[in-house]
Amino acid sequence: MSEVPVIDTEHLQKVYSAGGTPLVALADVTLRVQKGEFVAVVGASGSGKSTFMNLIGLLDRPTSGVLRLDGVDVARLTPNQRAVVRNRKIGFVFQGFNLLRRTSALENVELPLLYAGVPARVRTDAAKQALTQVGLGERMGHMPNELSGGQQQRVAIARALVNQPALLLADEPTGNLDSTTTREILTLFVDLNVNHGITVVMVTHELDVAAVSRRVVQFKDGHLVMDGPPPPEWTPAVPAPWHVAKTSEVA
Amino acid sequence: MNAFTLLRLALRVISRNKARAMLTVLGIVIGVGAVIAMVALGAGAQQNIAKQIASLGSNLIILIPGTTNVAGVRGGGGSSTTVDVDDIDALRREVKSITHLAPANRQQVQIVAGDANWSTNLLGTTPAFYVVRDWRTDTGTEHSELDEASHNKVCVLGRTVATQLFGTDDPIDQWVRIKKVPFRVIGVLSSKGQSPMGTDQDDTVLIPFSVYRQRMAGTQRDQIQAAYAAAVDANSSQAALDEMTAVLRQRHHLRESADDDFSLRNLADIAAASREVADSMTLLLGSIAGVSLLVGGIGIMNTMLVSVTERTREIGIRLAVGAKSSDILVQFLVEAVVLSAIGGAIGVFFGWGAAQLLSDATGWVTIFDPAVAALAFAVSGAVGVFFGFWPARRAAQLDPIDALRYE
Numbered sequence A: 001m002s003e004v005p006v007i008d009t010e011h012l013q014k015v016y017s018a019g020g021t022p023l024v025a026l027a028d029v030t031l032r033v034q035k036g037e038f039v040a041v042v043g044a045s046g047s048g049k050s051t052f053m054n055l056i057g058l059l060d061r062p063t064s065g066v067l068r069l070d071g072v073d074v075a076r077l078t079p080n081q082r083a084v085v086r087n088r089k090i091g092f093v094f095q096g097f098n099l100l101r102r103t104s105a106l107e108n109v110e111l112p113l114l115y116a117g118v119p120a121r122v123r124t125d126a127a128k129q130a131l132t133q134v135g136l137g138e139r140m141g142h143m144p145n146e147l148s149g150g151q152q153q154r155v156a157i158a159r160a161l162v163n164q165p166a167l168l169l170a171d172e173p174t175g176n177l178d179s180t181t182t183r184e185i186l187t188l189f190v191d192l193n194v195n196h197g198i199t200v201v202m203v204t205h206e207l208d209v210a211a212v213s214r215r216v217v218q219f220k221d222g223h224l225v226m227d228g229p230p231p232p233e234w235t236p237a238v239p240a241p242w243h244v245a246k247t248s249e250v251a
Numbered sequence B: 001m002n003a004f005t006l007l008r009l010a011l012r013v014i015s016r017n018k019a020r021a022m023l024t025v026l027g028i029v030i031g032v033g034a035v036i037a038m039v040a041l042g043a044g045a046q047q048n049i050a051k052q053i054a055s056l057g058s059n060l061i062i063l064i065p066g067t068t069n070v071a072g073v074r075g076g077g078g079s080s081t082t083v084d085v086d087d088i089d090a091l092r093r094e095v096k097s098i099t100h101l102a103p104a105n106r107q108q109v110q111i112v113a114g115d116a117n118w119s120t121n122l123l124g125t126t127p128a129f130y131v132v133r134d135w136r137t138d139t140g141t142e143h144s145e146l147d148e149a150s151h152n153k154v155c156v157l158g159r160t161v162a163t164q165l166f167g168t169d170d171p172i173d174q175w176v177r178i179k180k181v182p183f184r185v186i187g188v189l190s191s192k193g194q195s196p197m198g199t200d201q202d203d204t205v206l207i208p209f210s211v212y213r214q215r216m217a218g219t220q221r222d223q224i225q226a227a228y229a230a231a232v233d234a235n236s237s238q239a240a241l242d243e244m245t246a247v248l249r250q251r252h253h254l255r256e257s258a259d260d261d262f263s264l265r266n267l268a269d270i271a272a273a274s275r276e277v278a279d280s281m282t283l284l285l286g287s288i289a290g291v292s293l294l295v296g297g298i299g300i301m302n303t304m305l306v307s308v309t310e311r312t313r314e315i316g317i318r319l320a321v322g323a324k325s326s327d328i329l330v331q332f333l334v335e336a337v338v339l340s341a342i343g344g345a346i347g348v349f350f351g352w353g354a355a356q357l358l359s360d361a362t363g364w365v366t367i368f369d370p371a372v373a374a375l376a377f378a379v380s381g382a383v384g385v386f387f388g389f390w391p392a393r394r395a396a397q398l399d400p401i402d403a404l405r406y407e
């Protein structure tokens, strides 16, 4: 089956040269992610996970290599076209939340819709729905500094989901959440993946979170060192349809 | 983003730091306020000048002996003795484009009525004066040619003199003494207010020119200090001037090369001089306002630059979720414009208030023109666009990842 991959990178490289000695954050990454995949990205701190996410999220530009999204070489896109892709196609959950200060949770979530030109009424309804989805239905009027770390993270997730992206990129989306909330969010991701066909790429440090995915890629010093299904000894935090299939195979 | 959303966003950001916003717009407030106040005052002054020039009488020509500088009419005539009563007679005879000609000699005198006495300006002139200067009596009558011919000792009082000597009593047919000579009051002039030179035109007493020559002028009875002529109409004012000049030059035996030993001015000259003063005032005030607006604009630019730097992460977040650089540009531009428009609005308000206070305190007329206010407001908005553009463009040119990483 030769479907066009959602993400297709060839020898992707990112070198930071600011401040003297050049630092190779991403050495040579060639990776394909097909539509509907659920990928976990793991690796030690500083191994280049966030760098990789920023590149495929069109926030940053590679030093060399090719990046294609849905078959389109993004190097050919104008800044405005990149903005449109970020706005319509990608939902990005940042490692550090990146919420607007002194702006209510609701308005933070509305932000992508604002730039999509969605009318105010529709915007608010969609944002409320997204917040309810992540379990923050009651705190919509609060400012980020009035919310706990976990709640802020859920606002960030709601913002990433609100424009119904085809590709969800999440950099440690459960890093600040307790195990209950982590399970809720992961259940939501699995649901979005299974029932809405959204492709998920998720960075995580936790093995049980990574184990929820169908495919784990591991980074080490900017290289891709492992790519395959999660090892069977990892216990998934929440069940997913593909686990059942696997268990039944074993049985 | 639609206009309403942009406006709401800008107002919210501005209201987060009210103190800074107020300091930022101070320059604009002062600039616009100064424009409004000064234009209000200037328009009032212009109207005053126009009114006062009109009060000089239409088609007026003023003759003063001696030379005057080009800028305008020299006040306090009588220092030169180059024009005499025979000149006046000759002008009356020979110049066809004037209808009236009134000599006007004056001196400061003490006028006494019973116990009251008052120092005032005594003016000896002919009945033509009332026509030429368009001065009219409120009560009683002006003096007549008969009074001139019979040397009747009658006088017409200015409003100020009448009030000083007789209070609220009717001065008509009362007697006053000037230099020990008794005069019968036959009229009181209607109030003329201040002259263009700022003196009280109502502080005067008029007597027949013949009586003045005989009883008041001493040895200088043939000298003329000033004369007022009326041209046939406004169009012939220049012709009248030329004719009068020719007659006087001939009578004074002046060579071609010699300067006039008298000066003739018409209303157009006086109006032009006043307008010149008003114009240079406007220019001065205009440049003050311009400098204030420039300084105000730089203040806005500075604040916007600081704001862009402070909000780099915000810009990064907006770019990350799909804002185009034009969205960022417009957002910051609207903020700058709203900021300076707020300054403009406050400036209009304060300028208007200042003009009111000034006119209450000094009695100057001020004219508040809504069109000027609208224009000043629009200019303040334009200042926002102009000085907000560079900071806004800096914001718009940020790279998403750099902006997001900004500490």
Ligand SMILES: Nc1ncnc2c1ncn2[C@@H]1O[C@H](COP(=O)(O)OP(=O)(O)OP(=O)(O)O)[C@@H](O)[C@H]1O
Residues within 6 Å of the ligand: A016, A018, A023, A024, A025, A043, A044, A045, A046, A047, A048, A049, A050, A051, A052, A095, B405
């Ligand atoms: N803007 C930058 N300038 C210079 N070096 C950078 C920059 N951003 C990241 N790096 C370096 O690139 C390498 C990869 O960083 P990256 O943020 O991708 O790591 P990570 O895998 O996400 O780590 P973590 O799990 O701690 O989030 C690190 O060595 C980091 O120091």
Ligand SMILES: [Mg+2]
Residues within 6 Å of the ligand: A049, A050, A051, A095, A171
């Ligand atoms: Mg990271």
